[in-house]
Amino acid sequence: MRAAVEELAETGELEVAAVARRAGASTGLPYRYFGTRSGLLIAVLEDFYERLGEAAALREYTPDTWAEREQQRIRDWVAFLYAEPLAPLVLGGLVGDAEVAAANTRQLHMLIEMGVRNMAHAQRAGELPADRDPEFLAAATLGGTHALISTALTRTPRPSAEDLVAQLWAFVSGAVGLTSPPAA
Numbered sequence: 001m002r003a004a005v006e007e008l009a010e011t012g013e014l015e016v017a018a019v020a021r022r023a024g025a026s027t028g029l030p031y032r033y034f035g036t037r038s039g040l041l042i043a044v045l046e047d048f049y050e051r052l053g054e055a056a057a058l059r060e061y062t063p064d065t066w067a068e069r070e071q072q073r074i075r076d077w078v079a080f081l082y083a084e085p086l087a088p089l090v091l092g093g094l095v096g097d098a099e100v101a102a103a104n105t106r107q108l109h110m111l112i113e114m115g116v117r118n119m120a121h122a123q124r125a126g127e128l129p130a131d132r133d134p135e136f137l138a139a140a141t142l143g144g145t146h147a148l149i150s151t152a153l154t155r156t157p158r159p160s161a162e163d164l165v166a167q168l169w170a171f172v173s174g175a176v177g178l179t180s181p182p183a184a
Contacts, residue, residue: 004030004044009085014041041096042103048086049107055080057111066122067178074145074168078161081149091150112138119176129177141172 003023008014016037020027034040056076061069081087094104115138122128128137145168152164159167 001043001047004040005047005086008044008089012089014044016040038097038099041094041100044086045090045094045100045103045107048084048090049111051084052077052080057114066118066125066127067173070118070172071165071169074172075161075165077145078149078165078168081153082158082161082164088150088153091146091153108142111142115139115142122176132177137176141175144171144175 003025004014004019007019007022011018014037016030017027019040020030023029030040034043056073059073059076061072063069063072081091090104094100112135116134119128119132119134119137123130123132123134148168148171149164152159
C-alpha cells in the first residue's frame with residue numbers, strides 16, 4: 001500500500017508493475033492481494049478516506065457549541081489534506097474506471113451521511129435553522145469544502161492553512177445558516 005501511495009503521489013499514475021518494483025516485490029504480488037489495478041486503486045482510496053476519518057470526519061469534538069466543534073473539524077480537515085500527498089489527486093478526481101469512481105462515490109456518500117446526522121443533531125439542539133434539509137446541507141458543505149481545498153492545493157503558493165480555514169468557515173457558517181457565527 002505504501003508503495004502504491006508513493007507511486008500515485010509522485011507520478012499521478014498507478015501502474016501495478018511500477019508499484020511492485022517500488023515495493024521490491026514480484027509483479028504478480030499486488031494482483032494476488034488486490035485482484036486488479038482497479039482493486040489496488042480502490043484500496044488506496046479507501047485507505048485515504050479511513051485516514052481522513054481518523055483525522056477529522058469521525059473525531060468526537062468536545063467544545064460546547066456546534067460552531068466551535070465544526071471550526072475545529074475544519075482545522076483538522078485542512079491540516080490532514082494539506083499534509084496528504086494524495087489529496088490533490090483524490091479531491092481533483094482520481095483517475096480510474098467505473099469501479100474506482102463508484103468506490104469514491106460510496107466514500108463521499110458515507111461522509112455525507114455522517115454530515116446529515118451532525119446537521120440534524122445541531123438542528124434539534126436549536127443551533128442551526130430547522131427549515132433546511134440536513135442532507136442538502138451536508139452535501140453542499142462537503143462538496144464546497146473539497147472544492148475550496150482542491151483549488152487551494154493547486155495554487156502556487158498555497159494559501160496558508162489559517163487563511164483557508166477562515167475562508168472555509170465563512171462558507172460553511174453561511175451555508176448552514178448561522179446567524180452570528182463565532183470568530184474562526
